[in-house]
Amino acid sequence: MGKNNRVTGDWIKGIIEDFIVSSPLNTMEKKTGESAWDSSLVGFSSGADQIWQQYKEYVGAFHWTPWEVFNQHCPDENVSADQLTVISWILPQRKLVRKTNARAKKYPSEEWARIRVYGENFNIALRDHLVKKLVESGHTAIAPMLTPNWTIVKSERFSYASSWSERHAAHAAGLGTFGLCDGLITSKGKAMRTGSIVAKISIKSTPRPYANHQAYCLYYADGTCGKCIDRCPVRAITEEGHNKEKCRQHLAKSREYVKEAYQFEGHGCGLCQVGVPCEAGIPVRSAREALEKGELPPPPPPLA
Numbered sequence: 001m002g003k004n005n006r007v008t009g010d011w012i013k014g015i016i017e018d019f020i021v022s023s024p025l026n027t028m029e030k031k032t033g034e035s036a037w038d039s040s041l042v043g044f045s046s047g048a049d050q051i052w053q054q055y056k057e058y059v060g061a062f063h064w065t066p067w068e069v070f071n072q073h074c075p076d077e078n079v080s081a082d083q084l085t086v087i088s089w090i091l092p093q094r095k096l097v098r099k100t101n102a103r104a105k106k107y108p109s110e111e112w113a114r115i116r117v118y119g120e121n122f123n124i125a126l127r128d129h130l131v132k133k134l135v136e137s138g139h140t141a142i143a144p145m146l147t148p149n150w151t152i153v154k155s156e157r158f159s160y161a162s163s164w165s166e167r168h169a170a171h172a173a174g175l176g177t178f179g180l181c182d183g184l185i186t187s188k189g190k191a192m193r194t195g196s197i198v199a200k201i202s203i204k205s206t207p208r209p210y211a212n213h214q215a216y217c218l219y220y221a222d223g224t225c226g227k228c229i230d231r232c233p234v235r236a237i238t239e240e241g242h243n244k245e246k247c248r249q250h251l252a253k254s255r256e257y258v259k260e261a262y263q264f265e266g267h268g269c270g271l272c273q274v275g276v277p278c279e280a281g282i283p284v285r286s287a288r289e290a291l292e293k294g295e296l297p298p299p300p301p302p303l304a
């Protein structure tokens, strides 16, 4: 694409797909030469979407709007919120990786731990790559997660939260809703990693095809399931939701295990993301069928 040409959603999706296919960083660093990822979902949301203000109320005032983070790092651009688009993507875990971790009882499978480290390295590189491609075509862009002031802060509601949440950005871009375990359930399931960047471009927002921010979770939809509660080896998930502190402590312990069992510096868990009905798709039938038919529910109420 030439400089200052209009950027389209298809052009962006093409860049992400090409990077998945061709980047040497798409690797699990295994002798088998397997790739970490083989597909993606991509969505777009406007910098002027009201949901960013709702996140300030729901997550905390420290959670950046796209305009705040863009303006902090590119003040000379003088943008208004509606000149910004957030590009979000989902990298669904491959079947083999999900299968091995579904057998795990306490610590992650080797494959899962490799994705957590090397697959995420690819995800970081993808953010950089997309920013670079946009800048080359004359459009300023930044990756909030990679900015030096991105941070994790203590939160009354969530015990801790970050100044930019990739999962919340993906939710805003129509890519999924939250489950009892806090994970984002997408049309390819909850076993995934996600990323985003903010760019000074104008791309039509992806509709949010859900009635509320928990619509894809069986527990919230009809009071059933709760399978992620039993999958968690440290009981960090209950009917009240996800205890982030317990989860964090278990993740910290997993470092020792990964080093000893698999001989590399890594960590991870994700046991609650696999062996559950939302592992690889939307388990709520009505929501899944509505999405397949392209039906949109009435506008969702504010986050509560």
Ligand code: SF4
Binding pocket: 179, 180, 181, 216, 217, 218, 219, 220, 224, 225, 226, 227, 228, 229, 276, 277, 278, 283
């Ligand atoms: S396992 Fe069941 S209760 Fe847990 S997030 Fe998935 S659908 Fe919701």
Ligand code: SF4
Binding pocket: 181, 231, 232, 233, 234, 235, 236, 237, 242, 246, 247, 248, 250, 251, 269, 270, 271, 272, 273
């Ligand atoms: S909640 Fe945390 S500790 Fe529990 S299964 Fe999920 S990732 Fe593991």
